[in-house]
Amino acid sequence: MHLEHVNITVPDPKASAAKLAQIFGWKIRWQGAAINDGFSVHIGDDESYLALYRPGRPLEPMGETYSYVGGINHVGVVVKDLAATEARVHEAGYKPHNHADYEPGQRFYFDGPDGIEFEVVSYA
Structure with a gap:
C-alpha cells in the first residue's frame, strides 16, 4: 500500500x-x-x-493551517540529493528554512507555490 x-x-x-x-x-x-x-x-x-x-x-485564502482540522500543514518529499534540490528551490525563487539533521536523515522546508509548505527530506 x-x-x-x-x-x-x-x-x-x-x-x-x-x-x-x-x-x-x-x-x-x-x-x-x-x-x-x-x-x-x-x-x-x-x-x-x-x-x-x-x-x-x-x-x-485559508491562512495559517496548523489550527484547523483538516488543514494541510506541509507536503513531505523524499529526494536523493538534498543539496541539488535546495539549489533548484533557490533557482525557483523560494527560500529554504528550518534545516535539520535527524535520525535517519536531513531536511529543510520551503514555502512554495501558493504558500504551500514543503518538507524536503533525504535519507541518503
Missing part, C-alpha cells in the same frame, strides 16, 4: 505545476476539466502525485 495522491486547491494549477516540475523533476500525469467547472493538473512521478485543483469560482 502507498499514498497515491493529495488534492490541493490552488489559484493557477499550470503555474504551480511548472514550478514543482522545475524543483522536483516531476512530470504532468494528466490535466483537464474537473468538478465545479474547475481545472486540475496531476503532477508527480509514476507512483504518486499532487492533484492541483482550481474551481470555477473565486478562491478565498
